[in-house]
Amino acid sequence: MVGYSNGKKPNSCPEAKTAVNKKVRTFSSANRGMSFEEDINISNEYYLSKGLMMVYKRPTPINVVKVDYSRKCARITDAYFEKQSTTDYNGVYKGKYLDFEAKSTKCKSSFPFANISIHQINHLEKVISNGGIAFFLIQFEALKKVYLLDAKWIIDFYKDAKRKSIPYETIKKEGIEIKQGYNPRLYFLDAIEQKYFK
């Protein structure tokens, strides 16, 4: 899921702390996440319709507690959303397996690792060891910029215990900026092609 999804507090960005109060931040971050997620989903539909790439969003896992079977159609009466134990997206491009996580931050100066969960790191490491293509799409909302960052590179940075975030300037240098437009909204296939197929 786009947004904050690990145990660490997502507020390690000073801009976010000072800019908005708790209630407003919760609301705006939900909207922000959804909009970035929507951009990705719409771009996926575009690429699928053009026969260029197939990427699906994994559904949010739901823990079903109670089901009422008395009706014709089984009705779930008690259930809870669970945290995604993998990443949000996977798919296929030119026969190769793709797997990625989309993250959005309000920070202007860095990407806080608080945004990434250990489950996602573990999952992406398995993707890499099985030969798949693994990356992050990172949105700097305030800067209106989106970058593709190779997962191996992010994981190495993440495992460096001295680091709690990646400076924006480093991401700008190491990542590939995603061109934005109308359709697709995010030209991230171009970035995948440039990073992994050239």
Place this chain on the structure above:
Amino acid sequence: MVGYSNGKKPNSCPEAKTAVNKKVRTFSSANRGMSFEEDINISNEYYLSKGLMMVYKRPTPINVVKVDYSRKCARITDAYFEKQSTTDYNGVYKGKYLDFEAKSTKCKSSFPFANISIHQINHLEKVISNGGIAFFLIQFEALKKVYLLDAKWIIDFYKDAKRKSIPYETIKKEGIEIKQGYNPRLYFLDAIEQKYFK
């Protein structure tokens, strides 16, 4: 999902019709499906733990109607199971994208197409056109046999309007029999290797 999942009646197998009444058939087919599904899931865990292949089962999609946000943890109070619009499994082996559907039949003489939904056919066609590896795992429960069949081959057979099923003898000839054991229960990686990597 393993089992019958399309609009067509699943009872086009004469053995199934005569052998059991409706209630018993429903119960036994659920058990049968679950056991085959379990065998696949346990085999996937084995392959993942050995670092040989990564395959996940897609969760059954759930249509959430009502959520109670009044508690600390959002509780779903009304929701319904939806039909899977894709296949049940996807993953990565040696960097290649894998996608497959698992089907079980009680028939001894043939595999009825009533077991396959048009959504699954459409999805697998997209996998193939994007260069992915697409196949079916078909269990003949009464015969205790499981075969890997290439999805392109199955789809060509399915689209031949004169056919309502594939004879067992044809599957035996065209498919690759999956060795069965204790761990993994289904050696389907061997069949994938033989079919697509040799």
